[in-house]
Amino acid sequence: MFHQLVVDTSIRTRRVGFKESVRRFWPLTRGDRRWIVIVCLCAIVAALAETAAILLFAQLTDNALQKGSVSAFWGPAGLWLAVAVAGAIVGYLGNSLAAWTAERFVMRLRARVFAHLQKLPPHFFQRNRRGDLVERMTGDVDAIEQLVVTGLVQAVSAGFAVLFYAGAALWLRWDLALATFALVPLFLIAASRFTGRVKEVSRRERVADGAITSVVEEGLVNVVLTQAYNRQRDEQARLRREARRWLRASVTSARLNELYGQLVEVLETICVLAIIGLGAWEISAGRMSLGQLLAFAAFIGYLYPPIRGLGQLGLTVTEATAGAERLLEILDARPAVTDPEPSDVVPAPKRAVGAVEACGVGFRYPGNTDEALHDFSFSAVPGELVCITGPSGAGKSTLAALLLRFYDPDIGSVRLDGIPLHRLPLAQIRSNITLLPQETLVLHDTVEENIACGRDVTHDDVVRAARAADAHAFITDLPDGYETVIAPGTSRLSGGQLQRVAIARAMLRNAPVLLLDEPTTGLDTLAAQRILGPLRRLAEGRTTLVITHDLALAADADRVLVLDKGRLVESGTHAQLLAHHGLYATLFHTRPPHQNGTTHPHDASPTVSPLTDGGRRAAG
Numbered sequence: 001m002f003h004q005l006v007v008d009t010s011i012r013t014r015r016v017g018f019k020e021s022v023r024r025f026w027p028l029t030r031g032d033r034r035w036i037v038i039v040c041l042c043a044i045v046a047a048l049a050e051t052a053a054i055l056l057f058a059q060l061t062d063n064a065l066q067k068g069s070v071s072a073f074w075g076p077a078g079l080w081l082a083v084a085v086a087g088a089i090v091g092y093l094g095n096s097l098a099a100w101t102a103e104r105f106v107m108r109l110r111a112r113v114f115a116h117l118q119k120l121p122p123h124f125f126q127r128n129r130r131g132d133l134v135e136r137m138t139g140d141v142d143a144i145e146q147l148v149v150t151g152l153v154q155a156v157s158a159g160f161a162v163l164f165y166a167g168a169a170l171w172l173r174w175d176l177a178l179a180t181f182a183l184v185p186l187f188l189i190a191a192s193r194f195t196g197r198v199k200e201v202s203r204r205e206r207v208a209d210g211a212i213t214s215v216v217e218e219g220l221v222n223v224v225l226t227q228a229y230n231r232q233r234d235e236q237a238r239l240r241r242e243a244r245r246w247l248r249a250s251v252t253s254a255r256l257n258e259l260y261g262q263l264v265e266v267l268e269t270i271c272v273l274a275i276i277g278l279g280a281w282e283i284s285a286g287r288m289s290l291g292q293l294l295a296f297a298a299f300i301g302y303l304y305p306p307i308r309g310l311g312q313l314g315l316t317v318t319e320a321t322a323g324a325e326r327l328l329e330i331l332d333a334r335p336a337v338t339d340p341e342p343s344d345v346v347p348a349p350k351r352a353v354g355a356v357e358a359c360g361v362g363f364r365y366p367g368n369t370d371e372a373l374h375d376f377s378f379s380a381v382p383g384e385l386v387c388i389t390g391p392s393g394a395g396k397s398t399l400a401a402l403l404l405r406f407y408d409p410d411i412g413s414v415r416l417d418g419i420p421l422h423r424l425p426l427a428q429i430r431s432n433i434t435l436l437p438q439e440t441l442v443l444h445d446t447v448e449e450n451i452a453c454g455r456d457v458t459h460d461d462v463v464r465a466a467r468a469a470d471a472h473a474f475i476t477d478l479p480d481g482y483e484t485v486i487a488p489g490t491s492r493l494s495g496g497q498l499q500r501v502a503i504a505r506a507m508l509r510n511a512p513v514l515l516l517d518e519p520t521t522g523l524d525t526l527a528a529q530r531i532l533g534p535l536r537r538l539a540e541g542r543t544t545l546v547i548t549h550d551l552a553l554a555a556d557a558d559r560v561l562v563l564d565k566g567r568l569v570e571s572g573t574h575a576q577l578l579a580h581h582g583l584y585a586t587l588f589h590t591r592p593p594h595q596n597g598t599t600h601p602h603d604a605s606p607t608v609s610p611l612t613d614g615g616r617r618a619a620g
């Protein structure tokens with residue numbers, strides 16, 4: 001059903017600046033802001049402790065070391081130790097709290113993006129590679145954390161460290177300090193020179209990361225096909241191509257960071273040499289003590305790491321905004337449908353009766369010029385089985401998507417019990433319609449949980465449903481019976497068995513409307529036959545819509561709707577449509593022989609149809 005790969009523009013890409021990134025993600029720190037403030041305070045106290053330690057060191061040099069006085073040692077030494085211990089405790093608490101806050105932010109951001117992804121319409125996932133989306137959910141989410149929480153804490157910490165060390169250096173010798181500060185702009189120029197380049201490279205690196213995850217993910221999903229078609233080399237070449245792109249970006253990024261680091265070190269050396277030169281001159285002129293010079297040199301030395309840190313932070317932030325761009329692209333993708341405003345909701349019983357109706361529906365997919373459905377109307381009531389058929393691309397799956405309200409029609413309306421779907425809560429619509437897709441949804445869990453699917457039911461309920469779906473026997477043959485764990489892509493169960501698990505799940509769900517999407521496709525004749533009985537029981541008393549190319553199923557329907565190019569071209573019973581000699585008759589006579597258990601086109605008639613069950617018609 002929702003399987004077409006639509007070649008179209010992928011997620012909207014737009015450049016996002018630093019301010020916008022922070023503005024969009026800062027609200028996610030709500031609830032943790034007081035912790036962020038405490039972390040910043042800890043960082044400030046740690047910088048203060050460092051400043052006090054250096055001043056105490058100067059005092060020790062001048063009073064204890066130079067004068068050789070042991071009595072002058074104890075006071076400042078004790079104080080220094082106390083300051084160091086206090087600094088260590090505050091540093092430990094602050095850093096631990098920072099890690100906790102940062103991880104909570106990551107958790108919250110990931111949950112938010114994931115929740116948003118789950119609201120997006122099917123075409124979004126057809127147009128974007130899964131691997132790339134996974135990369136955004138992991139790598140890019142981490143990058144944003146660097147921007148918002150860690151970045152902020154580092155900026156505050158480095159900012160205050162610079163302030164304290166510079167203040168202390170000025171206090172010791174303002175003239176020397178100013179002479180050294182004159183070199184600071186060199187650091188800023190170096191940082192700004194690198195920023196633009198780093199952003200571009202980071203953007204390329206993140207895109208390449210996404211592409212690699214996509215190739216690996218697709219390779220794993222299609223591994224059987226790859227082996228069957230001997231495509232291993234092609235797949236490896238695909239990975240190599242993406243990996244090369246990543247390598248280039250990644251090496252360039254590392255090279256730029258390294259170049260920046262080395263440049264800053266040379267600048268630092270220039271500054272230190274300048275201080276030693278000036279200091280030697282000052283000491284020889286008797287204007288400065290050795291303790292003062294050492295403390296001064298220490299302050300200037302301590303000043304560089306935070307200044308360098310601020311520059312580096314600029315680069316980190318730049319890299320992070322590339323990640324922010326990619327996450328905002330997801331967050332800005334709008335869901336095709338949303339829940340109605342409470343005032344627009346039409347009150348209706350939780351469980352609908354099940355009458356389904358489409359009135360003059362017209363619909364075109366976002367970005368498409370052609371209508372997928374045009375002026376389409378039909379209705380079905382409980383107990384009725386309506387088969388929807390037609391050539392490929394006729395609009396059958398689109399109708400299913402509209403019934404489940406993945407999209408709203410552009411014109412006309414789709415109704416459940418006479419209420420337009422856009423006036424019912426989404427959860428209510430979907431709890432009243434059971435979709436049985438071609439590929440069974442498998443949860444990585446026990447068979448029992450796969451049938452219960454989160455519903456509050458007893459083991460007996462599950463067994464009853466499994467029996468009705470003809471699944472009990474093969475489930476009890478599994479090594480751990482109902483407790484056997486199965487996973488998506490499992491080979492423990494065949495396609496037909498999985499379909500029966502899905503039917504058992506649908507039995508428990510007990511929704512009044514049943515939407516079957518090609519229920520027999522992919523199954524061999526025998527497997528297809530085996531699910532017909534359970535399907536028949538499932539359809540009993542419900543409004544059943546079957547989307548199918550398998551006209552053996554159509555033969556059994558109360559009514560067949562034939563779609564072509566988005567229009568309803570024929571409607572009637574199998575016999576009426578055959579007699580009409582229109583599109584249905586052509587499709588019927590040109591279908592492959594032996595299709596899903598029917599022997600010859602002309603053998604099929606309403607009396608030998610596979611889904612026919614007198615009891616089921618009682619309500620129809």
Ligand SMILES: Nc1ncnc2c1ncn2[C@@H]1O[C@H](COP(=O)(O)OP(=O)(O)OP(=O)(O)O)[C@@H](O)[C@H]1O
Binds near residue numbers: 122123366372390399
């Ligand atoms: N996500 C999408 N984005 C854009 N166009 C789409 C999308 N899905 C389907 N279409 C287009 O809408 C039209 C109807 O498609 P639909 O999938 O409903 O046909 P179908 O009858 O179910 O086909 P099939 O039997 O092959 O599954 C087609 O022209 C198709 O290309």
